Every structure is written in structure tokens, then in C-alpha cells.
Amino acid sequence: MGNNVPKHIAIIMDGNGRWAKKRLLPRVMGHKQGADALDRLLHAAGGMGVEHITVYAFSTENWKRSEEEVNGVMGILRDGINKYFREYSKSNFRVDSLGDLSRLSPELQADIARLKENSKNGKGLHITIAMNYGGRDELRRAVQNIAREVKEGKLDPDAITEDTITQHLDSYPTPDPELIIRTSGEFRISNFLIWQGAYAEYYITDKLWPDFTPEDLREAILAYQKRDRRFGGRNEGGVWQSG
Numbered sequence: 479m480g481n482n483v484p485k486h487i488a489i490i491m492d493g494n495g496r497w498a499k500k501r502l503l504p505r506v507m508g509h510k511q512g513a514d515a516l517d518r519l520l521h522a523a524g525g526m527g528v529e530h531i532t533v534y535a536f537s538t539e540n541w542k543r544s545e546e547e548v549n550g551v552m553g554i555l556r557d558g559i560n561k562y563f564r565e566y567s568k569s570n571f572r573v574d575s576l577g578d579l580s581r582l583s584p585e586l587q588a589d590i591a592r593l594k595e596n597s598k599n600g601k602g603l604h605i606t607i608a609m610n611y612g613g614r615d616e617l618r619r620a621v622q623n624i625a626r627e628v629k630e631g632k633l634d635p636d637a638i639t640e641d642t643i644t645q646h647l648d649s650y651p652t653p654d655p656e657l658i659i660r661t662s663g664e665f666r667i668s669n670f671l672i673w674q675g676a677y678a679e680y681y682i683t684d685k686l687w688p689d690f691t692p693e694d695l696r697e698a699i700l701a702y703q704k705r706d707r708r709f710g711g712r713n714e715g716g717v718w719q720s721g
């Protein structure tokens with residue numbers, strides 16, 4: 479994969495419902511297959527040189543779905559978290575979360591807390607699962623905390639920098655993703671990492687999430703490696719020009 483492998487890849491795992499629909503199966507079966515696809519991918523990603531993977535598992539908007547589907551996804555999340563709890567020491571994963579967990583069931587919250595605590599010294603792949611996550615909600619909570627610090631006299635409003643905001647997000651201190659993948663051919667970010675993804679490269683594939691394989695991840699990385707990232711400057715003959 480060479481040395482220009484993105485250190486942090488974020489994934490919008492979309493298309494579970496369509497995968498199930500194509501097979502005349504209940505949507506929850508699509509989510510189950512999606513969880514298996516994620517499992518295969520996470521076991522392969524470390525070997526490609528990726529250090530951090532953030533996956534969008536449930537958005538702040540996904541509560542609009544039927545109770546049956548929401549409960550199905552929550553059950554699959556809990557099974558996944560517990561599977562990683564059984565495996566974390568063997569696979570050396572470190573697991574984190576993004577999003578406001580307070581709306582999840584107390585049981586799921588406890589399982590996540592236990593997995594985070596127990597895996598915190600893992601030296602392998604750093605996995606972040608976004609649950610009840612919305613980029614706007616994350617910013618709202620960050621602004622709330624910043625305002626609180628200002629009110630308590632701990633922070634001068636004139637001293638607020640972009641870094642101050644970054645440091646108040648759920649994702650801190652994980653670096654910004656260089657590459658954001660979305661499956662199922664949808665060209666939108668659906669409230670995912672809106673601050674952190676400001677300069678990410680986006681890769682959209684038509685593959686439905688349950689069909690996404692480690693080989694597809696490899697292809698996304700190869701596509702990323704062909705991109706010309708400019709960050710608003712100019713890249714002439716490999717020399718960065720700032721003027």
C-alpha cells in the first residue's frame with residue numbers, strides 16, 4: 479500500500495436496508511450482515527497501515543426509523559460491542575465512541591464503558607464507533623462546554639481558536655480523517671464529521687455496505703493515493719507554493 483496510507487479513515491456504512499430489500503429480507507437482516515462486513519474489515523485494516531477507523535453506526539436522525547428497526551440496530555450494536563470485549567486483548571484493538579451516549583439504553587452504555595476502559599491500552603487499530611452521533615449535535619455540545627468555561631472565567635472568548643473547538647469535540651484527540659468513504663452511492667455527508675472532515679478526501683462507492691470487503695477498502699486507499707490534496711494552496715512540481 480506504500481507509505482501514503484491514510485492514518486485515519488472514516489466510513490459512512492450505508493445501504494444495509496437496500497441490501498435486505500434486494501433479498502426480500504427484513505431490514506434488520508441487512509444491519510446484521512453490515513455488522514459482519516464491519517468485523518471482516520476491521521480485522522483486515524490494521525494490516526494495511528491504517529491507524530484509526532471511525533464508523534458511523536447510528537445517527538441522531540436514525541431515531542426517526544421504526545421502533546422495530548431501531549431496536550434491531552441497538553441489539554446488533556450491543557452484540558458487536560460484547561464481541562469486541564471478548565476479543566480486544568487478542569486483537570489489540572482500542573475502542574472509542576463518538577456521539578451522545580446518554581440516549582442509549584443503560585445496558586448498552588455500560589457495555590461501551592467497559593469495553594473502552596478495558597481496551598484503552600490496546601496498541602493495535604483504534605476503532606471509534608459513532609452512535610447517536612450527529613456532527614451538529616457534537617458541535618452544539620462543544621459550544622455548550624466552551625460557554626460554560628467562559629462563564630466560569632476559565633476561558634477568554636478572545637482566546638478561542640479553531641483548536642479550542644477541535645479540543646471540545648467527542649473525537650479529540652484523534653486526528654482528522656484524511657479519507658471518508660460512503661457506500662451505496664449517496665453523495666452526501668448526512669451530518670457525519672462536519673468539522674473534522676473539512677479537508678478530507680471523499681470516496682463514494684455504489685457497493686452496499688454488507689457487500690463492502692477489505693479489497694474494496696484497498697481500492698479506496700489506492701484512489702486516495704491518486705488524489706492531489708492542495709489544502710487551498712498550490713502544489714507545483716511537488717513543491718508547495720504558499721504565495
Ligand code: IPE
Nearest residue numbers: 491492493494495496535536
Ligand atoms: C445504514 O444503512 C445503517 C444505518 C443507518 C443504521 P441504511 O439502513 O440506511 O440502508 P439504506 O440506506 O436504507 O439502504
Ligand code: IPE
Nearest residue numbers: 490491492534535536537668
Ligand atoms: C447515515 O446513513 C447514517 C449511518 C450510516 C449510520 P442514513 O441512511 O441515515 O443517511 P441518509 O438518510 O441517507 O441521509
Ligand code: MG
Nearest residue numbers: 492493494495
Ligand atoms: Mg441509508
